Amino acid sequence: MLLNRANILFLIVMLLSGWINAQHIFKTKTQKGFEALEIHNYFKAKQLFEKAIKKNKIAAGYGLSIIYARNNNPFYNLDSAVFYIQLADSNYVFLSPKKKEKLCEINIDILAIQHQLKHVDSLCFEKAILQHSIDGYNHFIVTNKNALQHNEAIKHRNALSFQVARDQQHSSAITNFITRYPDANEIQWAEKLLDSLIYKEYTTPLSIQNLEKFLVEQPSNAFFSIAEEQLYEIATQSKTENAYFSFIQKYPNNTHSSRAWRNIYSILTSDYNPESIKKFIKKYPQYPYLHELEKDFQLAKAVFYPFMKNNKWGFLDEHLKEVIPATYQFINPFYEGVAAVKMNNKIGFIDKSNKITVPFKYDEAENFINGLAVVGINEKFGIINKVGEEIVPLIYDEIGTTKNQFISVELDEKYGFIDRSGKLVVGLEYESVGYFNNGLAYVKKNNLYGIIDTNLYYVVKHQFDWIDNLDNDFIRVRKNELYGVINSKGEVVLPIVFQQITEPENGLVIIVKDNLYGYVNTKGDVLIPLTLPYTEGVLNWALFNNQGYARYAVDNKMGLIDTTGKKFLPALFEDVGVVSKKLIAIKRNGKWGYCDYNAKLKIPYNFSSVSFFKNGLSIASSNYKYGLINETGTFVLNPIFDNLQWFNDTFLLVEKEGLVGLISIDNKEIVPIKFKKIQLTTDKKFIQLENENELIYQPIDTISNP
Structure with a gap:
């Protein structure tokens, strides 16, 4: 039917009245909710906010978040607190300015919402920290997406995940971590650990077969070079020429094939002799470093002399030309082509080209003998070869000479023997051992x-109280305080019945x-009986004597006998010295002189020595000064020296006030008396002249009587 004007007016009034009443109800519910919240009437506040949430997500959501965020009520639930404050926050942006003004009337604005949001995020993060679990951190990361602590939670989650994966000690766990968290700070460590675990899984137990498989299937693994070295160590553990050559043939591309080649060279030329180098070249023409051997060949023939300059x-x-500069604190002579030298208080080895080997x-370091040298750090000793490889680790308290097939070792006062590859062939079961001799x-x-x-x-079981070298x-032996002699077969040479044997x-x-x-000879034959x-x-x-x-x-007087026991010089003297x-x-x-072979005095007793x-x-000496006498007992070189000895057939080494020099037999100066030490080189080509800070040489053939 048609509405008249009065009816239309009445309808409008009624609609406006309904809207006004609705607004009055809304305001009342939220206001009453916050009033209840203020007096901690959480049941009523929650009920009011839940009724209002559909029509006012912002105010009701804000209120509910406060309730759920407080742990002093039975509704405490941080997930709900997050949900409702995020609901309020996400809807606030769509409000008109007029509605925002209305919210301000009950003290709700963007600052209040953000404050609550941060507060709830903080509480959730604290909970995740206390929980300290991967699930807990993940829940925070997903639920509190825009939290200030979001990145921190990711860091904690990643660190914990890495720790869990690492503790499993298996490559699959680390692979999962890397796949799941590619941006984690721990990714570098994880990748290194992954390589380590893959290497371990491939090579346990450690064997040639497992190492070969690893090297084929994992060429980019960080432990590839370690696997190469371990393969080298296992394959060449006998340290023989054949072992090294087999390694080269089987693994030509292995980084350490060069070491194998150099070890073969070192073994076959251990004496560093030109002839040995020739034989090596003939046997191994494929040696990859043939270009070095011409120089080695020349250096092997060269003789080097140590010298000192400025300490x-x-x-x-051989021409007294400086070939290796004076830069070392100390040097040993060259043995087998290398010399132990000291620099910065540490010892290494150099070759004749001054290259560090x-x-x-x-x-500490001893000279090389048969290709091996004993070295020490902190009083623990091992053995190296000329390539610098530690054949025997530095674990022993003492190591014997390396000249023999078996080498004595001592650890914690127990002794045994190792072979030249370092293998313990006689366990550390002895109280003492000697070096192998003959x-x-x-x-x-x-x-x-x-x-x-x-x-x-x-050869001889344990039965003696003492054994000689x-x-x-x-071989002298002692048992029950008596001495005897055995030979190298253990056979008795002299029975154990003597008080002493020299x-x-x-x-x-x-x-x-x-x-x-x-007296007896070394066969045990009696030459002069026990008389x-x-x-x-x-x-x-x-x-x-010789x-x-x-x-x-006889009666405290001395004479001489010969090897038959015959008295050569009667026992008439206080002492008897050299026979010229x-x-x-x-x-x-207390004075010395000379007699002839008939005991007739020829030179009077005028001398101290x-x-x-x-x-x-x-x-001869007189008053503790030395000179030269002739066969009549006359001084032809006056006794004015503190010491005097023959240097060679022509010169005399003389000493005065702690310094030495050389003179002729007629007292003409050959080398001034100003050196601490003078000696001939072993090849007798040079005179070595030494002072505290200097060691120099002078060719022997340039020295003549002036």
Whole structure:
């Protein structure tokens, strides 16, 4: 039906009245909700806000977030607190200015919403920190997307995830971490760890087969070079020429094939002899460093002499030309083509071209013998080869000479033997061991000595209280305070019945029994029976000299006997000295003179000391000063020197006030008396002149009597 004007007006009034009443109800619910919230009536506040949430998401959401964020009510739930404040925040932006003004009337604006949002984020982050779990951090990261702590939570989550993956110690766990969190700060560590774990998984147990597989399938792995080295170490562990060459043939592309080649060269030219180098080239024409060998060949023939300048050491060649500058704190002579040198208080090795072959890292080092050298750091010792490889790790307290097939070692006061590859062939079970000499070494166990051979078999079981060195086939032994002698087969040479037995001296040995002494040869044959009275000192002064004479005593007087026991010079003297071509040095009343072979005095007792006659002259002293006398006892060189000795057949080494020089027999100066030490080089080509800060040379053929 048609509405008249009055009806239309009434309808408008009623509509306006309904809207006004609705607004009044809305304001009342939210206001009452906040009033209830203010007095901590959380049940009523929650009920009011939930009724209003559909029509006013902002105010009601804000209120509900406050309720859920407080832990002093049963509705405490941070997830709900986040949800409702995010709901309020996301809807606020769409409000008209007029509606925003209305919200301000109940103290809600963007600042209040943001403050609550930050507060809730902070509470959620604290919860995640306390929980400290991957799920907890992930929940925060997903739920609190725009939180200030979002990146921090990601860092914590990533760090914890890496820790969990790392603790599993398996490559799959690390791979999952890298895939899941590619931007994590730990990604570099993870990638390194992944390489390590892959290497470990491939190479456990460590074997040639496993290493080969790893090298084929993991060429980009960070542990590739380590695997190459370990393959080299295992494949060449016998340290022999054949092992190194087999490695080169099987693994030509391995980085360490060059080391294998150099080790072959070192083994075959250990004596650093030109002939050895020639033989090596003939055997291995494919050697990749042939270009170096011409220089090596020339250097192998060269003789180098150490010299010192300004307290630093270097080397000169045969022309006294400086070939290695004086830059080292100390040097040893060249052995087997290399020399131990010291720099910055550490020892390394150089070759004759001054190239460093072994780095400067050792506190102690011995010379190379048969291609190996003993080295030490912090009083722990090992063995290296000429390439610088540590054949034996630095773990031992002592290591014997490397000249033998088996090398003695000591650790914690227990001794054993290793082979030349470093393998322990005789366990650390002995109280003491000796070096191998002539294929034998003594071993001590339970305070008794025995002898083993190079096959490590016992030649003599443990039975002696003491065993002498094994330098010859005359081995002295002691048992129950008595001495005897055995040979290298363990056979008895002299029974264990003697009080004393000396070392062989010029082929003869003193034996003592029942306070009598006599002489035997090294076969045990008696040359002079046990008839001579034993007195203290016999073992020192009664040994035979190289002329076949020995002192003997009667009533505290000395004479000489020959090797048959015949008295060559009667026992008439206080002491008897050297036997020269015509004269014998004799002593009476504390002074020395000379008699002939018939004991007739030829040179009176005028001297404090005398020596043998050489070319008709003898060094003698008077009042503790030395000079030269002739065969009549006349000084031809006055006794004015603190010491005097023959330097060669022509010159005399003289000493005054702690300094030495050279003179002729007629006292003409050859080298000034101003050096600390003068000696001939081993090849007798040069005179070596040494002072505290200087060591120089002078060719022997340039020195002549002025």
